[in-house]
Amino acid sequence: MSVATPAVLENEADAAASVSAVAPKGILRTIVTSKRGASALVYLVLIFLACELAGVLTSGGPNVQNLLAVNQGPSIHHLLGTDELGRDLLTRILYGGRSSLVGIAEALGALLIISIPLGVIAGYVGGLTDRIITRGADLVMSIPVIIILLAVLAIFGHSMTTAMIAFGVLGSAGVTRVVRSAALAARSEAFIDAAKVIGVRRTDIIFRHVLPQCRGVIVVQAALFAAIALGVQTGLTFLSLGPAPPAPTWGGMVADAVSQFYVAPWQLVPSGVVIALTVIAFGVLGDVVRDAIADSHSAGVAGGRHRVRRRPDSPRAGAAPEGALLAATGLSVAVGADSAQTFLIKEVSLHVGFGEALGIVGESGSGKSITMKAIAGLLPAGVAVTEGAVWFEGTELTTGGADAYRSVRGRGVSIVTQEPMRALDPSYRVGRLLADLVRSLDGCTRAQARECAIELLGRVQILDPEDVAQRYPHEISGGMAQRVAIAMALAGKPRLLIADEPTTALDVTVQAEILDLLRRLQQDTGMALILVSHDLGVVSEICDRVCVMYAGEVVEVAQASELFDQPMHPYTRALMSANPGSWQGGQLSTIPGMVPSPQDWPVGCHFAPRCGYATDACVREPIILRQVTATDQARCVRAEVLSAELSRTPTEVRQ
Structure with a gap:
């Protein structure tokens, strides 16, 4: 079993914290970029603003009567018509929405204040604490909600605030169990163990690492509960268990419309449509976040969507080499939006022929695995092909999307x-x-x-x-x-x-x-x-040919026999010298420094800061992968000279 060093564990913990820090932005971006999510969010924002600005948007109060305009339909003076007392329906809907939205906020506040801490603590701490919280939640879930709400309304004089807070408290039991399950799953992740090993405090682990992992289910449950809370509040006011008339409420307006249905059926439409759309909007938000979580979990498995996000001006790479079974030509993969795009691999070109064995080597962080995922169409969420193409048996896959990759997976390509x-x-x-x-x-x-x-x-x-x-x-x-x-x-x-x-x-x-x-x-x-x-x-x-990668680039491609006998790139020779299999006593050679992160790649040769052969020409501008011999390629300005020199002398890498 491998043992992680403190430095590695610290990096894992910091990476987890970084992901946690940007997580809320990811959920909001998911909602905004989805047509359904954006529509639901826009509607909810508009209805909230309209209700809050009711006094500005309407000319009279919600209880202003006009007995000369009773039970009228929509008109220029009353956009949604009037009720049996001549009161403007639009005005009453906007003023009534205030109490409805406040009631939802009260129920949600009580729900989240109780369920989030209890759920996270139960899932992370476990043991007796988990059993006590879980059994308490089971007990609360066994209580008939409607009976408790009726009792609260009777005791507190039809106080809708008290009733909605009570509803949030009763509903928190189910959400507590859901959050507990998410925290329980997060507790078993490797980065949590890493945080424990390096001495991170339990409270920091809970707030920085475990709680952000539960954000998705919390958002989903909150959205769905908001829809339920609106339905419950509307039902209670419909039964005249809320604020006494003539106070405007959505449920009360529905009750008034029902009593006048045979005289003025239109009255049921405005209040009914607003209630239905608001409930649907909350439900859609929950569905969008849930689907986004499901997509992120399924990213990287067969059947996942292959993401191609080419810039309009990005070049399409040429056709695959003749006789190639699979080829990647000029393949670039990036993470992030165009304005803040970071490349993970850049202009990678490689191919493998029928029955051929191709080896890909390089240090961790060189881009080997992300190249394979791009080739197989298994890029995770947020990562996309931006340039180049992937060819399989002469068919270009990247522009064909999921269907193109699905047609070759299994029978054509397996991983x-x-x-x-x-x-x-x-x-x-x-x-x-x-x-x-x-x-x-x-x-x-x-x-x-x-x-x-x-x-x-x-x-x-x-x-x-x-x-x-x-x-x-x-x-x-x-x-x-x-x-x-x-x-x-x-x-x-x-x-x-x-x-x-x-x-x-x-x-x-x-x-x-x-x-x-x-x-x-x-x-x-x-x-x-x-x-x-x-x-x-x-x-x-095993391999007939070898492709050497470093910091997102292919630095050398050669026949296996020629590469190991006469490498053309200093990095290849450094890898060979640092290989434990080549040790013959004394001190084993090492490569100083580390593979740079994608955002820290040098302008010129990516290996130049670690190379003992670097010159000014290596750092001025990007180095291209060029054909050095009939079969071999190298990304080095001194490839011809160094191939002969490196075959005779030991590697001179900075110590």
């Missing part, structure tokens, strides 16, 4: 990640997972899918596939889980398998077995392979 458990649903047995996948790809019968699942498990060298097929994912080891994940990737007989650091979470012995398995599968099936790895020795044995 194995470094976390096999993420590919295995814990509620299904291994055999069922594989069989369902086979049926979805081939449309065969259950019996045939079952046989194929057993065959796939045997194919990845699981000794007793029948037994493993009956187990749940938590009942198998990490190495066996990775084998199952590989079997799932092979279910569609793909022509290309992307293995993104498939052995990172495994011990050394199992790593060797998995890599040997991948090599044999690639040779036996003839499928192409893209292997992302930190192990240069494995890459040299």
Whole structure:
């Protein structure tokens, strides 16, 4: 098991805090950029402002009568008509909305003040505290709400404020349980453990890390409860249990309209439509936030949307190289809006031929995994392809959207990640997972899918596939889980398998077995392979060509034999010298410094600050990836000179 250093843990905690800090802006942006969310928000803002400015927007009070204009329909003098006493309906709706909106705020305030702290504390602290809070919530949920509200109104003289606060208190029990579930899930995240290890105080963990993770469900529950609160308040005032007439209330106006329905049916429309639209608006807001949370959770899994956000002036990359099975040409991926866009990879070009094995190497933070996700169409929310193209068997995928990627996933391209458990649903047995996948790809019968699942498990060298097929994912080891994940990737007989650091979470012995398995599968099936790895020795044995990445760029592409014998880029040679497999005694070489963050990339060569061969030409302007030999490319102004020099002398990297 790997042990995280304090520096790494601190970075994880700080990253979590950064995400938490921008989270509210993310929810608001989600609402505003959605047509449904924006419409609902605009309506609620307008109705709130109109009610607050009722005295300015109307010429008379809500109880001004005109017995000469009784039960009239809409007119120039009364835009929504009048009631049985000649009172203007628009004026009464605006003044009545004040009490309705205040009642919603009172109920929401009581709900959130109780449910948020209790839910977060119960979920994070657990133990006896959790049991006490949970049992208390269960007890409150068993109380009949309507009876309590009727009793409160009777005792406090039809005080709607008291009734709505009581309703918020009673409703807080259910929301407390929902918030508790979200806090319980957040407590198990790795960054929470990291914060504990580095000594962050419990209160800081709760407020900075756990509470922001619950923001989504809190917003959803608040929006839905607001709609319910409006319905309850309207029902109570409809039954004359609220403010006494002639005080304007939406429910009271509905009651008045019902009594005059056969004489003036129009009276029911204004108040009824306003109430219905307000309830719908609150419900839509909750749905938009809920859908946004679901999209963020599903980002990065098969079937997710591939995001392409090219600038109007961005160039389309040329066609894929001839004979390439898959190719990325001039591919750039960025996060953030155009005004504050940060590139994660920039103008990455690589390709893999039919039956070829391509290795991708580089330090953590070089952009290897994000490149693979862009190629497979699995970019997370907020990250998008801004330039370039991805080609598979001559078909351009990036402009085709989700349908284009869906047509090649499984049978054309499959991927194995470094976390096999993420590919295995814990509620299904291994055999069922594989069989369902086979049926979805081939449309065969259950019996045939079952046989194929057993065959796939045997194919990845699981000794007793029948037994493993009956187990749940938590009942198998990490190495066996990775084998199952590989079997799932092979279910569609793909022509290309992307293995993104498939052995990172495994011990050394199992790593060797998995890599040997991948090599044999690639040779036996003839499928192409893209292997992302930190192990240069494995890459040299398995791969035909090697692509070296650094800080979001491809710095060298060469045949494996030529790259390891005569590297053309100083970074490649530095990686080889720092590889533990090349250690022959003495002090192992290291590369000083760290891979720069995307926002800190230098203007010229990204490796220049760490390179002992850098000159002024390396830092003046961006360096292009150019063809140095017939088969090899390098992003270095001195590639020809250094390839000969580096093949004879040890690496001269700044210490």
